Amino acid sequence: MTLPRILVLATGGTIAGEAGDAMRHDYRPGQVGIEHYLNEAAGLGVAAQFTGRQIANIGSEDIDASIWSRLHTEIDSAMRDDSVDAVIVTHGTDTAEETAFLLDLTLPSTKPVVLVGAMRPTDAVGYDGMRNFANAVRVAGDQNAAGRGVLVVMGDRVHSARDVRKAQTRATEAFRGFPRESVAIVTPSRLDWFGAPWRVDDHALLKFLPLPEVPILAIYAGMSAAEAARQLAHNPPGIAVSGVGEGNMPDPVRQVLLEHARRGALVVRASRTDEGLVDRLPSDDPDGFVAARALGVPKARLLTALLIANGITDPAEAQRYFDGR
Incomplete structure (x- = not known):
């Protein structure tokens, strides 16, 4: 053998x-x-x-x-x-x-x-x-x-x-x-x-490049706009939102995130729950937000950073990567 x-x-x-x-x-x-x-x-x-x-x-x-x-x-x-x-x-x-x-x-x-x-x-x-x-x-x-x-x-x-x-x-x-x-x-x-191999192509999905700092904004009940703004005052290029439920956040916090999306930050809505899909909302298109789908918060943060490193900052294009292969 x-x-x-x-x-x-x-x-x-x-x-x-x-x-x-x-x-x-x-x-x-x-x-x-x-x-x-x-x-x-x-x-x-x-x-x-x-x-x-x-x-x-x-x-x-x-x-x-x-x-x-x-x-x-x-x-x-x-x-x-x-x-x-x-x-x-x-x-x-x-x-x-x-x-x-x-x-x-x-x-x-x-x-x-x-x-x-x-x-x-x-x-x-x-x-x-x-x-x-x-x-x-x-x-x-x-x-x-x-x-x-x-x-x-x-x-x-x-x-x-x-x-x-x-x-x-x-x-x-x-x-x-x-x-x-x-x-x-x-x-x-x-x-x-339990099944056949799923990577039908053998190339890497993205290039390994130095990663920008992408913070996780942890949402909680009663979170204020002031607290969200304080945590994001350094204007990061991307933000992974550890949202409640299906990637939700209080409206005052949402307004802060809208400002960051409008300046070009890649804002990704993920969930702090143990498992479940974060689907796109009708408001995600005008807001410029990305839905993390099946990815939990740590992986959503990593993919966001890697997309930015590879020059992918358009929310619609980024969404295709979160939707899976």
Whole structure:
């Protein structure tokens, strides 16, 4: 049997964390280096030819543009490297959905790219990281994984980057997907896909470019125009609105956002609720607003920033990207 040749890019997170005590709740993320980790995986029989590179060793709350840039460069190079069959990124769970989505938008789909993490550190009772990693290897090594964009493997489930989100703070089944709950079920010995690959083209949707700062305006009951204006006083090029319900906001706040849309800012209405579509309203056309559709707030913010970086600021054109591929 020919073993898959997998490049593993490590960024830290709980999957490489240590508590120093199997019963402790608190721990330090990003303590175990990738070479040690891959040796442990090989010793447990995880079958692949691994090449490991340490990109960072941090908690994913500290992920930043420099790490994203290096990840993108490494994976983009691997796409053209005949000695690499697939890429796995070990990553903290807090911002895994954002990293996966950014890479999904800016990379071709010619080879599998899989993000994997853990909810418990390496020395905790019931450590889930090695099983998740073995599952990720099963997915990355499968010939049917290509053409599905970036995937996230957690808790025996495979999620697409566009759908996935962290929905719980502690449980090992912490990730969910919307509108697709998951695209496959996986164990270290078996993988079952729920449908055919959906990335029929292999090119990137958008170019990976330095991202402008796009703030999230968190809406709450009774929010005043003065508070919204204060938060947006620096006139950002784009605004992701974490709206109530279906991306709604108090009318005084709406008036502030109208002013920003009229000066050319890309204003995107998303929802603070757990899941659901944010459809376009009749008023969105005259207002110049964009509806986030199925994207939650963090991903709506990322896509808004990436569109602006690529020179796409017309609301109608931006809406086509939020409507999906």
